[in-house]
Amino acid sequence: MAHASLRLGQARDSCRLGDQAVQAHCERRQHSRIQQRTHSASPFAFAPPIQEITELGMGDPEIAVVPISAIEHFEYCPRQCALIHIDGIWADNPHTVRGARAHRRTDDPTKSRKERGKQVLRAVPLWSELHGLSGRADVIEVSDDGAVQPVEHKSGVRHGITADLQVCAQAICLEEMLDTSISEAAIWYGGPRRRFRVDLTSELRRSTLHTIEEIRQQLVEGVLPHAPNDSRCSQCQLRHHCLPETSANAAEVAVYLQQVLSV
DSSP states (O other): OHHHHHHHHHHHHGGGSOHHHHHHHHHHHHHHHHHHGGGOSOSOOOOOSSSOOSSTTTTOTTSOOEETHHHHHHHHOHHHHHHHHTSOOOOOOHHHHHHHHHTTTTTOGGGOEEETTEEEEEEEEEEETTTTEEEEEEEEEEOTTOOEEEEEEESSOOOTTHHHHHHHHHHHHHHHHHTOOOOEEEEEETTTTEEEEEEOOHHHHHHHHHHHHHHHHHHHHTOOOOOOOSGGGGGOTTHHHHOHHHHTOHHHHHHHHHHHHHO
16 A cells, blocks of 8 residues: 555655646656657657646647546537637636535645545546546545555536546556556545445446547547537536537528628
């Protein structure tokens, strides 16, 4: 347990470096990886740790790093994912504010401690060079026998397998970082205040990696998908940026473009 906790603690503590130190670290790492890329078996030889970087890999499939947080956005709506991770647009609504408040404890690495016989680490940075991933785990539990388990926290209730994909991506990163195997993860839902076990099956891993590659392709292409203009839109925090009713109507878009271009 001490070995895993020490390595994860070092990863978490690296987040406390100043912005300039982090940038210098990433630049040195990038230079080294680029030099080795021609001899690497992986096309994603460079995955910058600590930060969730979207613009770094824009337009270059060899270094397109996928933020783990993008999985939730993509599963909800590919257009929302593109607005956030390509266009850099963000807005809050009651759902996002509630989620941010619920994560106040998990976002604080100083809250790491021993709980119920396990070392509980919070806000731990994750990355995978093999799969081109970067992000952060809400909670990582390390047992006395050295077993490691990521725990994703959600403020609401279960919606499909979105959270399962996220926590599976976290486990994939941890397996690479710690050179270990992880068979299960967990998700804590604030709505029912219950914890659910997630078996990291081969099927779930394939679905996770497939979703990651879809997001990577979206980042590389930099194209904004069509607006779905369905029931999801009423709950989306980017509704006023997306304008689904207008953008989904080809005739209205044509009239708008004609008006703008004629000015």
